Structures are given as structure tokens and as C-alpha cells.
Amino acid sequence: MTNQPAMVIVGAGQSGARAAHALRENGWKGGITLLGNEGVAPYDRPPLSKAVLLGQKTTGECTLYDEAFYRQQGIDLRTDASVQRIDRAARRVVLPSGHAIAYHRLLIATGAAPRKLTAPGATLAGVYYLRTVVDAGYIAGELQPGRTIAVIGAGFIGLEIAATAIACGCNVVVIEAGSRALMRAVPEIVAAHLVERHRQMGVDIRFAVQVDRIVGRDRVTGVKLSDGDNIACDCVIAGIGVKPRTELAEAAGLDVADGIAVDDTLRTNDPHVFAAGDVCSFPHRLFRRRMRLECWKNAEDQARIVARNMLDRGETYSEVPWFWSNQYDMTIQIAGMPAFSVSTVVRETGSTSRVFFALDRDGVLVGASGVGNPSEIARDVRAAQALIARRACVEPALLADRNAKLKSLLAAEVS
Numbered sequence: 001m002t003n004q005p006a007m008v009i010v011g012a013g014q015s016g017a018r019a020a021h022a023l024r025e026n027g028w029k030g031g032i033t034l035l036g037n038e039g040v041a042p043y044d045r046p047p048l049s050k051a052v053l054l055g056q057k058t059t060g061e062c063t064l065y066d067e068a069f070y071r072q073q074g075i076d077l078r079t080d081a082s083v084q085r086i087d088r089a090a091r092r093v094v095l096p097s098g099h100a101i102a103y104h105r106l107l108i109a110t111g112a113a114p115r116k117l118t119a120p121g122a123t124l125a126g127v128y129y130l131r132t133v134v135d136a137g138y139i140a141g142e143l144q145p146g147r148t149i150a151v152i153g154a155g156f157i158g159l160e161i162a163a164t165a166i167a168c169g170c171n172v173v174v175i176e177a178g179s180r181a182l183m184r185a186v187p188e189i190v191a192a193h194l195v196e197r198h199r200q201m202g203v204d205i206r207f208a209v210q211v212d213r214i215v216g217r218d219r220v221t222g223v224k225l226s227d228g229d230n231i232a233c234d235c236v237i238a239g240i241g242v243k244p245r246t247e248l249a250e251a252a253g254l255d256v257a258d259g260i261a262v263d264d265t266l267r268t269n270d271p272h273v274f275a276a277g278d279v280c281s282f283p284h285r286l287f288r289r290r291m292r293l294e295c296w297k298n299a300e301d302q303a304r305i306v307a308r309n310m311l312d313r314g315e316t317y318s319e320v321p322w323f324w325s326n327q328y329d330m331t332i333q334i335a336g337m338p339a340f341s342v343s344t345v346v347r348e349t350g351s352t353s354r355v356f357f358a359l360d361r362d363g364v365l366v367g368a369s370g371v372g373n374p375s376e377i378a379r380d381v382r383a384a385q386a387l388i389a390r391r392a393c394v395e396p397a398l399l400a401d402r403n404a405k406l407k408s409l410l411a412a413e414v415s
Contacts, residue, residue, distance in 0.1 A: 147234040
């Protein structure tokens, strides 16, 4: 190890832990300090709403690396280390104890926090949000056969929890303030396909209705809706989106725009400070706009790029987003940004499997959503990912034809 200041990473989640590893892989010999405040080693979050709640996987089995890894790699992992402030002038982070840690480069990977319900009764016992292993433990204890679970929010996290609760033998009501599910994620035709499957499985999904109040004295007993209906329930699980944890960055005078604003190398307006993962917003050359992504693959991909750029490699980030979700017997795989489309082309890839291709107003492929059997959707979604990376214009008739091989379309005109 050298005597120069360490690479300091604030946030011991997916991006933070992977970036620490990538720094070593890319030749950094100096110190690495990884600061987290959840009290546990970095872990994978996607299983929390699926395998962990179903009892198929323990939270311990979700850890990204074992203790020996951090020792062997010379990574100083601190799991109970909140950061009080960033002193940019002195290039150090200050902990609540007053202890300061100097940095050569700083990575902020603080992730996002669940948006909280504001309705009366939202602080009653039995109201939950799923973000951490602790949250998963509490919710798992609630998912008992015969109980009624009210899920607020029909985004991916809400629908995944609904599917898991049904698998546990619960009765489920999903309450969504918007006019449809997955409003910011996929076109309406894709959302409708998923909602239909949930209803077939017995989920009561209600749209365009607000929560007036959470009912109960010491603990939740029901939810009163804006249409006057009252839903008796045993617990409430809210999945109404997240907010990037930008407080440290804002206090330090870093630019913030729906997340910590970075350039396409993931560097902030301070050349010694970077951001990655759910907390950062970045310009994406493929979609020609600034965006912030909340998905596992983005956290992984940005961790590798940001580590190299903390070592002055100057690489740009322009990966095609990719996301997956498992609900019942369905897998959902999404490439690109389907929500940016103005039209959708459907390809039937199996008896119950579909791939929905999303085109913008210029006919450029901007997204693909596969729903169904993984073996019947994965190949087309992967090919679509390559086409999206080339900003390809593809004839809708070819996209709809299940016999047309998408690989052969990779020679399509690039706009």
C-alpha cells in the first residue's frame, strides 16, 4: 500500500462494493475505504422481494463477498459508518465522531431511499417499505396464509411483492394512484399484459384511487380509499418509488438534478468526486437526455466504469439499460427505455410469451420488453439490446414476424 490518501467510497451497496473490487482489479495499490451504515456487509437487493420473502434464500446468502474477500483485497469495510459531511476543500469526509478520512478520489454511491406515505396513519405498526435486509425480515413474517396484504403502488416492487404474497397464500389488494401499472417503466400494452396475469392469480388491483388514511389505533387494520371504499387488511406494504440520497452532495455544493449530476464519465462538477448507481443522474448518448436508473445492472456496470475513471481512464458510460423481474411463472426482461416510445410492435415468441418492441417517433428502436418463458424471450431481448445500442431503425413488420431473426437485422440502418 502507498502512503497517499485512499480511494473513499460512501455507500456500501451494489455500486460501492463492486467499485471497490474493480479498483483493485484495475491496479490501484493504495488504500480503499468503503463506508456503509446498514450494519451488514454489502449484499444483493433483488432477491429481497422474491427468494428472501419466500424463504428460499437467507439474507446471509445475498452477500456480495465474504469477510475474507475484504481482508485479502485490503478493503477497509466499515458497516456502521455514517458520513456527516464532505469537506471538498480539504478532500476528506467527516464522520459524526469528528474523525476525518482523507481521499484521493471520492465515490458517492449512497443509493436511494423509499418514498414514504404521507396519509394519516402512515406511521402505524404494520406499515412497511422494502429496501433493506431488515425490511425483508419484517415483511416475511407478515406473509402468512390467509392474511390480507394491502400493497400501495403498482410499480415493479409492488407487483413483485404481490406475486410473492400470493405464493405465500395471502389475499392481496394492490392500490395505485395512477391510471395504470408501471407508468414510468413500460408502455401501457406491456403493463396491461402483466396486470391481467396478476388478476388471473387473484390479485385485486385498483387504479386511479388515492389512499385517504391508514386505519388502526396501535397497528394497521385497514386502508380507507378516496372513492370511499374501506379495505380491511393485516398489513400495508408501500412501494411508491424512491428518492436518491443526495443530501451529502447537496450540502457539499455538488450539482444535483434528480440525483447527483455527473458527466458521461460519472464525474461530478468536482474533478475529485464521482457518483454511481441509483443516486446519480447522467447524460446518455443513446437516448439523448439526462437520466437516472434504478436497476441492478446499471449499478454493476457503472461500478466498473467509475472505478476505471477514478484511475483517470476517461471512459464514457453508455450501456443499454437492462432489467428483469420474476412474477409467478413469468419472467420479464426489459432492454433499453421502453417508456420513451411512441409506438409498440408485438412479437409472439411462444404460446404465452411476447416481446414488445418500443419505437420512438423516428422509428428508432429504444426498448424491448419480453414477458413469458425465459427460453422464449431472452434471445430476442438480447438481440434488441444490440440494436438499441446502434440506434437502429427496424421495419415494424420484421419486428412482428417471429420467423425473422433479429440477429440478421443488426445490419439495419443506424440513424
